[in-house]
Amino acid sequence: MRSRLFPITDDHIHFDPVNGRGVEAAKDFLHGGGTHLFLVSKPSWSLGVEPVTGNDYARVFDETLRIAGLIRETGLVVFPILGIHPAEISRLTERMPLEDAVLVMKGGLDCAAGYVREGKAVALKSGRPHYEVSPEVFSASNVVLSHALSLAAGYRCALQIHAESGPCADVVDMARNAGMDPGRVIKHYGSPDTPLHPSLVARHEAVPVLARERRPFTMESDFMDENSRPGAVTGPKSVPRITKKLLESGTITEEDCWRIHGETVEKVYGVRIVL
Numbered sequence: 001m002r003s004r005l006f007p008i009t010d011d012h013i014h015f016d017p018v019n020g021r022g023v024e025a026a027k028d029f030l031h032g033g034g035t036h037l038f039l040v041s042k043p044s045w046s047l048g049v050e051p052v053t054g055n056d057y058a059r060v061f062d063e064t065l066r067i068a069g070l071i072r073e074t075g076l077v078v079f080p081i082l083g084i085h086p087a088e089i090s091r092l093t094e095r096m097p098l099e100d101a102v103l104v105m106k107g108g109l110d111c112a113a114g115y116v117r118e119g120k121a122v123a124l125k126s127g128r129p130h131y132e133v134s135p136e137v138f139s140a141s142n143v144v145l146s147h148a149l150s151l152a153a154g155y156r157c158a159l160q161i162h163a164e165s166g167p168c169a170d171v172v173d174m175a176r177n178a179g180m181d182p183g184r185v186i187k188h189y190g191s192p193d194t195p196l197h198p199s200l201v202a203r204h205e206a207v208p209v210l211a212r213e214r215r216p217f218t219m220e221s222d223f224m225d226e227n228s229r230p231g232a233v234t235g236p237k238s239v240p241r242i243t244k245k246l247l248e249s250g251t252i253t254e255e256d257c258w259r260i261h262g263e264t265v266e267k268v269y270g271v272r273i274v275l
Contacts, residue, residue: 006257007273009036009265010239011199012081012160012188012220015067016042020225025236026071033240036077036265036273039068040125040160041112043085046226051092054107057084061115079271082112083125083148086162089141090129098140105144113151122271124152127162127188142174149178149185158269160186160199167194184268189222189233197268202238211252216264219243 015026029037041064044051049059061082068078084105092101115121126148128141145161149171152159159180161171168187172195175182182196190198192206198217200207210217219242222233243261246252252260262273 006254007035007261007265007275008033008240008243008257009038009218009261009273010034010221010223010236011038011186011218011265011269012040013037013223013236014040014042014225015071015223016046016225017067017070019046020227022067022225023070023074025223025225026076027074029236029240030074030076032237033244034076034236035275036079036261037071038079038081038123038160038269039064039071040081041083043088043091045091050095051088051104051108054104054109054111056104057108057111061112061121065115065120077273079123079269080115080121081123081125081160082115082121083160084108084112084144085125086127086129086141086144087131089137089144090133093137098136102140102143106147109144109148109151113155116155116157122269123158123160123186124148124155125160125162127160128164130162130164145171146174146178149175149180152184153178153180156270158184158186160188161196162188165189166191167196169195171196184270186218186268188220190217192217201234202242203234207242208246208251211246211256211260214256214259216267217260218264218268219260 068080071078126145172182175185185196186199187194187196199220202219219239221238223236224232
């Protein structure tokens with residue numbers, strides 16, 4: 001049953017009514033006790049889009065917003081995050097030179113920023129490949145990431161990044177050079193050693209430790225909602241289930257729940273968390 005005592009927020013989740021369970025998966029989150037979620041746009045290829053220009057990503061973003069509307073009808077609060085998955089660079093360079101791929105991705109981020117400007121999205125998404133790539137591709141990905149940081153700074157919104165495992169400490173200087181507060185750069189699938197804001201997968205062993213230390217972090221499922229990969233990365237109930245398990249065991253308190261799922265979320269993303 002949905003909790004009325006404190007919020008439970010998943011800050012990185014996907015729902016896909018075409019390739020997955022869609023609203024039915026969102027209802028699992030709701031019935032597990034979830035109250036708020038950040039719906040992150042999926043990669044273009046997940047929706048059958050092959051971008052040639054940055055504006056082609058609008059099809060992906062519009063579909064994300066359509067899904068957000070469907071989920072809101074369940075009573076959940078939905079905050080859309082729009083942007084360009086860093087693995088797009090590998091797909092694009094199969095069809096065009098690296099320089100053109102960078103321009104398309106930067107254009108896609110410009111397109112996403114327009115939705116933030118219009119109040120249709122609350123944050124941007126970018127990053128760099130989390131798998132091994134050539135030095136040239138890695139450098140080009142950092143150019144795209146720097147552009148995303150500049151856009152986030154300009155629109156005063158948060159930026160979620162998908163990147164390699166580890167702290168990604170160099171992104172701190174990249175953010176500061178762009179005029180962006182590193183504390184509003186969220187390391188999706190993060191770890192406690194990052195100087196950025198860590199978003200920890202709910203099952204991460206550091207969640208109880210960071211909660212006891214009152215360190216700022218948020219929780220995510222990274223649920224992908226693909227029928228071909230059911231339950232990946234974790235299921236839609238994972239954030240509420242693990243939060244309640246920690247509460248019942250005495251590891252965290254209701255005050256901790258408000259800090260993790262409410263106050264920290266508000267500070268990082270600039271949104272209001274209200275029950």
